Amino acid sequence: EIIKHRFAEDKKDAALKGFTAGVDIDMVGDTLDGDVYAHYLKNLVEEGLITEEQINNSVRNVLRMKFKLGLFEDPYVNPEKIQNDVKLEKDRTLALMAAHETITLLKNDENILPISLSQFKDIAVIGPNAHRKLLGGYSGEPKYYTSVLDGIKQKVGNQVNVRYSEGCRLTEGGSWNDDLITFVDDEVNNRLIEEAVENVKKSEVIILALGGNEQTSREAWNKNHMGDRADLELFGRQNDLIKALLKINKPIIALLFNGRPNACKFLNDSVSTILECWYLGQETGVAVADVLFGNYNPSGKLPISFPRSAGHIPCYYNYKPSARRGYLNDEISPLYAFGYGLSYTSFKISNLTLEKSSIRKNESTKVFVDIQNTGDREGEEVIQLYIRDMFSSVTRPVKELRGFTKVNLKPSEKKTISMEVLPEHLAFTNINYEWTVESGDFEIMVGNSSRDQDLIKTLLSVI
Template sequence: MKNTPKSGSVAVRSAGKTKAPAYRDPKLAPERRTKDLLGRMTLEEKAAQMICVWQQKAEKLVDAEGRFDPAKARAAFKKGHGLGQVGRPSDAGKGLDARQMAELTNAIQKFFVEESRLGIPVVFHEECLHGQAAIGGTSFPQPIGLGATFDPALAESLYTMTALEARARGAHQALTPVVDVARDPRWGRVEETFGEDPFLVSRMGIAAVRGFQGDATFRDKTRLIATLKHFAAHGQPESGMNCAPANVSERVLRETFLYPFEQAIRHGGAISIMPSYNEIDGLPSHANRWLLRDVLRKEWGFQGYAVSDYYAIWELSYRPDTHGHFLAEDRKQACKLAVEAGVNIELPEPDCYLHLVELVRKGVLKEAQLDELVAPMLLWKFRMGLFDDPYVDPEYAATVAGCEAHRGVALQAARETMTLLKNEGGLLPLDPGAVKTIAVIGPNADRPMLGGYSGKPVYCSTVLEGIRARAGKGMKVLYSEGCKITQPGSWNQDEVLPSDPAEDRTLIAAAVRTARKADVIVLAIGGNEQTSREAWSLQHMGDRTSLDLIGRQDELVRAMLALGKPVVVLLFNGRPLSIREVAETVPAVLECWYLGQETGTAVAEVLFGDVNPSGKLPITIPRSAGHVPAYYNHKPSARRGYLFDEVSPLFAFGFGLSYTTFEFSAPRLAKKSMRIDGSTRVSVDVKNTGTREGAEVVQLYIRDVVSSVTRPVKELKGFQRVVLQPGEARTVAFEITPELLAFWDVNMRFTVEPGAFELMTGNSSRDCDLQKVTLRVN
């Protein structure tokens, strides 16, 4: 749909003719158009570009059904100053399908293009954590599950797919990917991350950015601006509580938490970034000039723009329903601090930045400060073509959303996510010819399992539905809920109520009666969307003090094992769970995380051997919350031992079994020594020594043996997923460059120090799964 804007009020008369202003000329470079437009804008128009509307859509832009309301819009924006962004048009009314959202974005866009003085289009942003969080959007595994695939190419294809679906509806910016490094499993937002390792997170983050943005030319309306979040150190909050301080040194900050952001900017070209709610060394990120100006813009050369996290500028003062940092006395001072730090636009509602004009008029801020922050946002509106053709085709949007081709990509992601943690006696895969009756038991057996920030996909299968479909007529499939995890409720619901013990025990008894009739028991347990989620207010919690299974789930497991039948546990959860009893007693365990809309299909394929599981843990599973922190890349003095308990994790980072077996050769160096500015190559042979095709993830870890500051015992520095036929062997090679060996030394210089480096290759971070070779650097 093309529509020529009518906002021709800004024009230059020459020799009796009206000449369009330079910013209207699509032949000119975006930079020149930006400069011309900025020079024509009033202070009020500049401030308007730094403001967003989200839930206020209902007051200012749409009617109760989510349709554009021109009367509301004219009343709310009668001064013609325009608006910077509109948040989540998909959730207007009671939620819009693809065609309706495209129609709405077209209508809103048309209003701002035609009825604001300068005709500046708006940007529409959407949540796209694991698919667009909208009605009809394709939903794939949560990022923690994608981390388990160790497959950046797959991640890029998934976010390319998401960009296409969202852009077709009129969206321009995704508030994704999350490149936080999750180092505390008590934190409820672990599922939004790619895991605990900065290298893995960086590679998956780069892939996500490339998927969203492509080459960032945005010529064909299939891509979106990616937003890196949450900048920075959000993934290791004090006490595991969301938004709590990040108590880390600058060295740890740079090497662990800033690394994925820097990589996604330098190698992915990320255009937008979102500061985090938390503080670092007493400075909340939205007021941290060192972070947003010195590091982000000066050191890294970031040329994009920073969007605030929702209500985070307000929180620089005090937000009663959650918390405050008390850096600011009021919203005016919070506005000043955020502008000075370099936050380009406030999300999600007009709030603190409503004071921009007043603060400039009073001399508290300078108009040039607003120019600096507005310019990059205008530049990307030009580069995206929004001034020239800002509209989309509703019919095309309806065709793309949730289409069959996208289902296939989501299914492949679900297959690669599933991680086999235990398979005693080769219980899996199940033999369909030998199993006559299967009992599907558990609170997660027959409910959609999507996790947080999810939409409503066109199709969504449960474990029970998938097993029934795969079993066909030759196998009887029985079902019993077994127990509940929490009382029924959603991710959005504030109050979380524990299940009733008496009701649970009644359900367990019923499950025993059901399972007694079966040959095999498949037990779907773990967590749900309420037990691990973003804690966004004092009434909406999601962090935990325990990592144990909630409620009577362990009792259910014991009751199933007591029947003396083979038991397979499927774990669905957004964070690692300390499944000690399950790990010790259940013969087969699969970690599923959240698999997305294709859950049932993927689970059935893996259970019956149609697909060989290949996932690897992107985060350590500790024995208990008392073992936290449990991340693998710890310092040499950090895991000395405990009284009366093991110090090792239940399952290590990078670990995951297969239905086949693999053999690794010792690693070989092309050169046994290299200069500090040189390079070499390490190679390892991997062979499928089993009887079926399988995928293995070859992992490279490096340790600096002696250094000027303490270094981790090992760090992931390379990985490659390979698919091998039975008997097939392949050589996997990793380039060893200075970047992989460098660190922030005793003088806080990023450098490579001469000496010995241990290079370790294998299929998990466990010492027993790795072989070493020593590289000398001089």
């Protein structure tokens, strides 16, 4: 990379500059830019540009980390003790738990979810991601994989008729590794949309699996391996598919699978129920079916804000006070905010208090807040703690996440939870480039997302 940026003349110069800057490890293997240390460090020593002692120090740095990781305590593996198939089977439980906790309920306006097996007798599973293996980039090939369609079929058995149509296609085959992306002819997608519309006419509800795949959003590691997009809307003909299905006037439950947020404003305005799934791994279909049919109550929260359009980027919760002046004839807020996520039950957060409302710069305090499950289902909520420095020597964000905790509550159950506010949560680099806590007031905010309407507030004084 430093050759591309004209910082190094050639690979030998890159090796010298990287090594003398303190880079101990070089990417090795069959790579375009790697292996420079293996090829040139010996020459650099012979030419007197670096010393063996410098190499020894670099090797010590690497070995030191390996010792700390325990890699030398028992470096050998007994082949007889390797039972890979048994381990893979056991790991399915962990994979399913991770998938469950990832799924985030963005919208459930008409309370269609969760579905009961007696509620519908004919379900249509539609969409380009309904029956496609979705793992994301830099992932291996799992022994097991369950698609959305397969997971729903397994869940309902013979109790519900399940119809399937692809609806539209994003890319023709392909994988994350392939340089070439083959896009789909409009004629093919026109046919797929027509087939889907015809297929759902006899169904009672539509489960619509949309989003992207490993080819429509990926690392663009070379000019012949593109991965970035100028538009954040749903890729290809997905909005056309949504429009066609809306005309059938059946309830639509949308599932989004993607590696980064979509600016899915049309979908958001058009359907009452949306689940953000990201890439759920090998247990995709099992996890989705568990959430759809109420075997698992979703508790996921967004780790990033969803912009309303590409023009709303950058879109993040911890912005500086003057960074959000607004847009002509459009909302300034994100489509969905950092930390946001619904549940099949409801929660009330109240009675925010501080152990000490005034502390010294080197002291800490505790935040206490009550949370009650006000719905009729057991569920989990993620309580989030944000702070704001009310006045400081340099500009600070309007809020910063400083802690969170997940709490499980049965219907009507109430708990008081506590979170610490430590000096490190209040510290920042001041105008003199010093990491410090400044005196003054800090706004303490607690709630279930970063949105102002989801937070309750109090003041902490630092003296």
